[in-house]
Amino acid sequence: MPSAIRGLFPLELTPGLLSMLAGKPNPEAFPINSISVNVQDPWDTSKNVDLKVEGNDMAEALQxxxxxxxxxxxxxxxxxxxxxxxxxxxxxxxxxxxxxxxxxxxxxxxxxxxxxxxxxxxxxxxxxxxxxxxxxxxxxxxxxxxxxxxxxxxxxxxxxxxxxxxxxxxxxxxxxxxxxxxxxxxxxxxxxxxxxxxxxxxxxxxxxxxxxxxxxxxxxxxxxxxxxxxxxxxxxxxxxxxxxxxxxxxxxxxxxxxxxxxxxxxxxxxxxxxxxxxxxxxxxxxxxxxxxxxxxDGFLKHTERVSQFYGAKAAVFERAMQKHLSGLATWAYPNAGMFFWFKLKLPPVHNAPEGDSNVLIAEKAFRNGVLALPGTSFFPKAQPTPYVRAAFSLLSEDDADEALRRLAETVRQE
Ligand SMILES: Cc1ncc(COP(=O)(O)O)c(C=O)c1O
Structure with missing residues (x-):
């Protein structure tokens, strides 16, 4: 159903109209005067710029x-x-x-x-x-x-x-x-x-x-x-x-x-x-x-930089994967995003010939100090699977190395 009030909002723009339509609060009663945000210049990230939301823009921001x-x-x-x-x-x-x-x-x-x-x-x-x-x-x-x-x-x-x-x-x-x-x-x-x-x-x-x-x-x-x-x-x-x-x-x-x-x-x-x-x-x-x-243009420049940032993170993470998970897992190198999806080599369990990563990741790896998501979380019918998802977005090089060392140690104990 349409909203009785919001459906009439466009009429408020009628020239000369006096509106008593909505329960809009009066911004004069609000204690916030302006918003200042300090941002990077997309063309020169060492340059920081102050942007201010004020006046009519501020009234709109509060309404x-x-x-x-x-x-x-x-x-x-x-x-x-x-x-x-x-x-x-x-x-x-x-x-x-x-x-x-x-x-x-x-x-x-x-x-x-x-x-x-x-x-x-x-x-x-x-x-x-x-x-x-x-x-x-x-x-x-x-x-x-x-x-x-x-x-x-x-x-x-x-x-x-x-x-x-x-x-x-x-x-x-x-x-x-x-x-x-x-x-x-x-x-x-x-x-x-x-x-x-x-x-x-x-x-x-x-x-x-x-x-x-x-x-x-x-x-x-x-x-x-x-x-x-x-x-x-x-x-x-x-x-x-x-x-x-x-x-x-x-x-x-x-x-x-x-x-x-x-x-x-x-x-x-x-x-x-x-x-x-x-x-x-x-x-x-x-x-x-x-x-x-x-x-x-600035948006595209900024997003290009973001993609390079994640590209570098992926490369670092992959090096740690090679070091610790070679022989224990297989994966493909991603071309975008922030995830590695890898298949652990696990012993078969009764309903899963390729094994199931669920208990290993959700319980044993966690107890060993590393958290990732077992692949089963990504199937609507929660089927067993040897896959695991790891987000590489936040980890430093040292932390990626240590996280994957702990994970490999857990897998070897299976
Ligand atoms: C595939 C996908 N869709 C949607 C979302 C939600 O994004 P938003 O923060 O824009 O709600 C995410 C967040 O991780 C995602 O991975």
Whole structure:
């Protein structure tokens, strides 16, 4: 249902109108005068710059605002999508800002799926969406992935052998860059096949891409689904893209944005207008002040630096993996993101011929002073698996070495 109050918000912009509509507090009663943020210059990181949110911008920062996010910020993200993904503004899409992409993902699943609808999700999958899909009680169809991302040939087989009379899936969820948990980045060839299947079988691709700007591979970067559906000229409208500032600016700001068909985003916004009214005006104002200062070029410069940072971290982590886990595990080197997904060589257990990392990682490794995530956490049906996910984002070189030494010691004791 639309919100009786928020539905009328746009009318407040009518020239000459006196509004007694919403229970907006009077900012004169607020004790906060301005916000100062000290930021790095993206072109010269040794240079620090003070940015100030004040006056009308400050009043806006302290007030309720638009459900889909501060219009100036949403417009900035739309410009970015035009620049990075080549999408024109006249193609029936727009942006909604959310409290992190997690907020928008949840609203998308709830808007798109009813109980018993079928939903395709890559498996292993980002563990944060499993409870969402589970709560909808829909029919989860797992699409296998490997170190090259989602297996488009498996997806084709699933769809070609779909039971007659059963409604086809409505949605496919995938993390195409530096996948959480596998670290995989899907190549264009697979993406093309997935998109062709989406068109043929009429499902939407939920492109959850918080690691897009953390691509440190040496090959040309693959094309986003959002860009690809425009580039191939066969019609847009099959992709909803989820971006996030969490991995590049601050995860604490809680700013993410969805880009996709207007009619779908309208439905997500209806949910927002009831669930949490809007993303925080205060963090949007701080974010906008920074983005306006750096501009699109500065943003791309900054994200390039972030990707190099993670590329260097991955190289350091891999050296420690070679040193401690050679012979005990196998893995592929990620081209993006912040995860290594490795397969431990474990003795078989009764329901798992390749072994199960769960107790070893969740209990024994923890007792030995190292914490990682057992692969089972990333399967909707919690199947046993020898895989483990390790985040390399925070560890120093010494800590990575020691963490993997402890892990290897635990594995050897199996
Ligand atoms: C694949 C994936 N999607 C979404 C999120 C949530 O991101 P946000 O902080 O933007 O809500 C994460 C966070 O780790 C993630 O890995």
């Amino acid at each position: 309720y605002g638009a459900t889909a996010g501060m219009p100036r910020l949403a417009a900035w993200f739309e410009e970015l999508q035009q620049e990075v993904h080549g999408r024109g503004k006249d193609e029936g899409w727009r942006v909604s800002v959310g409290s992190g992409s997690q907020d928008l993902l949840y609203k998308a699943f709830l808007a798109l799926l009813n109980p018993e609808d079928s939903c395709l999700i890559e498996a292993p999958v980002y563990a944060g969406v499993i409870p969402m899909i589970d709560s909808i009680k829909c029919n989860i169809v797992e699409v296998p992935t490997d170190y090259e991302g989602i297996s488009s040939s498996s997806l084709r087989e699933i769809l070609e052998s779909w039971p007659a009379g059963k409604p086809y899936p409505k949605v496919l969820y995938t993390v195409p860059y530096g996948c959480n948990p596998t670290g995989a980045t899907a190549p264009d060839s697979r993406r093309r096949e997935v998109l062709a299947l989406a068109r043929k079988y009429h499902f939407l691709i939920m492109e959850d891409d918080p690691y897009f700007y953390l691509y440190f591979g040496t090959a040309t970067r693959p094309t986003s689904y959002f860009a690809m559906e425009k580039q191939d000229g066969q019609g847009t409208g099959h992709v909803i893209r989820f971006d996030s500032l969490s991995k590049i600016l601050s995860s604490g700001l809680r700013i993410g944005w969805a880009s996709g068909p207007k009619v779908l985003l309208d439905a997500f916004d209806l949910h927002t207008s009831t669930a949490n009214l809007q993303p925080s005006s205060t963090t949007q104002a701080i974010t906008y002040a920074y983005l306006k200062y750096i501009g699109l």
